[in-house]
Amino acid sequence: MAAVRLDQLRKVYPNGNVGVAGASFDIADGELLVLVGPSGCGKTTLLRMIAGLESISSGQLSIDGRVVNEVAPKDRDIAMVFQNYALYPHMTVAENLGFGLKLRGHKQPDIDRRVLAAAKTLELEARLGSRPAGLSGGQRQRVALGRALVRNPRVFLLDEPLSNLDAKLRLSMRVEIARLHRQLKATMIYVTHDQIEAMTLGQRIVVLDGGVIQQIDTPMNLYQRPANLFVAGFVGSPAMNLLRGTLRHRDGWVLDTAQGDVALGASAPAADWSAWCDREVVLGIRPEDLQPLDGGTAAFHAQLEVLEPVGNEIFLNLRFGIQTLVSRVPPQVLPEPGSRVALGLVAARLHLFDPADGARVGA
Structure with a gap:
C-alpha cells in the first residue's frame, strides 16, 4: 500500500470555473479517508x-513519494470502483474479476489464484460461474470491489459505490467495506455525498464545498467541533439548529433574537465569549442538546408542531417565532402537537459562530 500527498492541488476548467481550489492534505498508508460534500x-x-x-x-x-502529475492512470498502480458497476453482462463473475488482469498480460494460473482469493474475501465463491444478471445489487457491487481487489493496487479509489443500492443494502455494504479495509489494511479514498456513510466509514473526513476544503478531521471532531457554519449544518442528521441574534450578558449569557430571548447559562461553555458581547452571532444547538423540560428554568419556549417517532428516538419539530427547530429525545410521554413547550439547553455543548465568515468562535 502507499501514502498519498496532495500539495495545493488545483483544477481550473477552460471556462474559468474552479473545480478544486488548492487542496492540501496527506493520506496515511493504510488509511480510509472520505471526501464528502x-x-x-x-x-x-x-x-x-x-x-x-x-x-x-x-x-x-505524490503517491508513495513519487510525483505522478504526468503519469498515466494505468501506471499509477491505483484501482477505482465507480458508482456504476460497469460489469460485462456476457461474462461470468470469475471472468469479470479477472478481465483486468488478463488485459495486463497476467498468466492464467495467476489470474485464477487471485480471482479465487478475492472471491473468498467477498464471499462470492458460489457465484463465480454466474453472470451479472443473476446477481443481487449487493453481489454486483462486491464483484466491482473484487475487480479492484484482484489488482492488489497501492491505492483504492471509490466513487459513491453504494449510491445505487437501497437503504438496507447500503448498510450491509458499508459494513462490508469497513471489514475489507480492516482485513487488507489498504489505503482507500472514498467519495460520497451521504454524511452517514462518511461518518461510519472514514477514519478521517475531508468536507468540501464549492471546491474548497472546509475541514479535515475525525468523524466525532467534525460533529462536536465543526470549524464553520457549513460543516455545522452539513454534518449531523437532523442538522444542527442555528439561531441568529445578539449576544448579551444579563446575569448570565442571553441570545437576543427576533423571536425572543434565549437564556444560555451563567458561563461560556467552550470559549471566552466576552469579546462577542453585544455583537451579532449565530448560536448552534445540536438536536440532542435541545430538550423539553418538565419543571426547572427554561431557556426559552417554543410551539410543538410535529412529532416523528422513529423507534429508539423521537424528533420534535418545533417553531420558535419564524424559526424551525428540531429536538431529539428518547421515547417518552410528550405533549400533544400544538402545545407550548419549555426547552432547556446543554450549555457545555453550545456552539457560537461569526455570522460574517461563518467561523466557529474558539475553533
Missing part, C-alpha cells in the same frame, strides 16, 4: 485527479 463541491473531481482521469492545473500529487 454536496453535489458539485469538487469531491469527484478531486478523486479523478488522483486517479489521473482529470488533468491537474497546478500543484503536486
